[in-house]
Amino acid sequence: MTTLPQAPEIPGAKHLHSGKVRDLYELESGDLLMVATDRMSAFDWVLESVIPDKGKVLTAMSLWWFEQLDVPNHIISTDVPAEVAGRAVVCEKLAIYPVECVARGYLSGTGLVDYNATGAVCGIPLPGGLVEGSRFDAPIFTPATKAELGEHDENVSYDVVVATVGADTAAVLRDTTLEIYTTARAMAEERGIILADTKFEFGARADGTLVLADEVLTPDSSRFWPADQWAPGKQQPSYDKQIVRDWLQFESGWDRTSGEAPPPLTDEVVERTRSSYIAAYEQLTGRKFEG
Template sequence: MTSSEFSIQEVVRLAGTTSRTLRHYGDVGLLAPSRIGSNGYRYYDADALVRLQRILLLRGLGLGIPAIAQILRDGASDVDALGSHLRWLEEEKSRLDRQIASVECTIRSLQEGGKVMAERMFDGFDHDYSGKVRDLYSSPEHPDRVLMVASDRVSAADQVLSPAIPGKGALLTELSVWWFDQLQEVTNHLAPREEWTAIPGSVADRAMLVTQLAMFPIECVVRGYLAGSGWVEYQQSQSVCGVELPAGLQEGDKLPEPIFTPAFKAPTGQHDENITFERMTQLVGIENATALRDLSLLTFDRASTIAEAKGIILADTKFEFGVTDGVITLGDEVLTSDSSRYWDATTYAAGHRGQSFDKQPVRDWLKEHWNGEGEPPELEPAVVSATSDRYQALVDRLTR
């Protein structure tokens, strides 16, 4: 051994490491001995000792062996290498911070009697709210964006029912996105599509990334035909939400022209309330009320024309609007089976009214099998299947 060489024991003592570590670094190609003596002992020169000190420094700062090997092979400086590693650490810190926030949110939910649901936990998003059908998530990094996830849950009579309708969330999302694309003349809340890569893969088929809106507390309902609650009210007063209608109309009749019949969105746990346009002006102001009415009627007319070309009647629907940067913007879902009443034009012309592409099988079955007290019964498989078929049929008819 020369004076410029060090035995493995000396290297261990000088570098503060172990002989096992040295052998491992040799086996993986990070630090080969300068020479191996005739007795099989390993010896390291001064350059090898400097290389070892660099390896130990980078390992101590958290770099993995493959990364260190690439640094040594490419001749990158420690400053450049550590700069890249620092950026990675910062990304990891951000990810861990989000996970910590998610766990804290889950703990609070459990303390308040909630349940842990895997589908409500996504990296990069915090669960904010769950409605009857949709779950909303915010992003700490992008406070102006909201992840809107449509579930397969189905509701009727203000109850979330069981079991869910397989594939319903994906169909609702597909139809909403399709309609937003058809109605380009109406400003909507969809975020630019290049940002949608942030949507977690597990919900990509049933989620939309949207702009945060300050929502109006109004459901903007437009009716082209007399059906549902509109028919019930007409029989009592020959009007719907204060809009006088001709006498002698029958259920399912086409109205002389579409009418705007708003509803007040009640706080969670309360029933929405059908209101007159005059009441709406008191809630949001005459300027906003007029703009919402005109925009709703315009959008309904455009959508009706598109649906008619596909052999579909748009009987009625509801829109929800909000404001961003001072612009009234179409939000929430739009023109889906959940928010609209669609009929087949051929069967309607033949006198078969009320056969709609929505959850009417659920409503009818629940009305027959539940008196409104206690927990509603589980839906029968035939009802689930029929409802799923109707949702799928509408998407196929409109978008294919």
């Protein structure tokens, strides 16, 4: 069972909730303070090891993408308490939709597992003969349930989303997800990076406005591959947490079906992961990561 460390006290902020990576607080103003920690999750576990500077990279990258995208977002301010400077944002309270909005342009991860078993992903039939890393003719919307801490997100069909949020909202979530993915993929490709897939979280304001929330297009929520090394049919090199997943699955000796917690990461895996996250930020944004 995953156990999170106690969230630190922040003056003027009331701790509300901790997820796998983020701690959420309510400020005296009634707005939310969202703090990205250095925690790393994999296979529905929060690992004992942390990745130095990870929270700052995630925050800086999300803020950069929010600047680029012509979509309403939840950011109010980056003026945050000194204790969490560089890794936190002040954001709106929203009614969050209970759906992970996933867009895929390439076959990998759980999409590949689904495809190999059924020839489809989330009920969407795909051509035969696809392999790890194959590019789709057009991106697809492959939603998932939002699991509680320690539980598994489950890929679901579009019909399940319709049943959960209604037909009109489901269509808006799908279309907006694919529009953002298409825009971001083109921007990433210009910078030598393939955005293989990503997931978004949306909420609604009191007036019904759809708002992009949480993190966006980070190495935690996306698969980023170096474009010059893309080779369908094998595991792709990546700028994301795949380094950690691969080490746990193939090198650590850990049995993910055992129910036992994963072992601590080696120093080498920690540093490679940190360097990978920073490289993704710097290549996408053109900015130097200051730490």
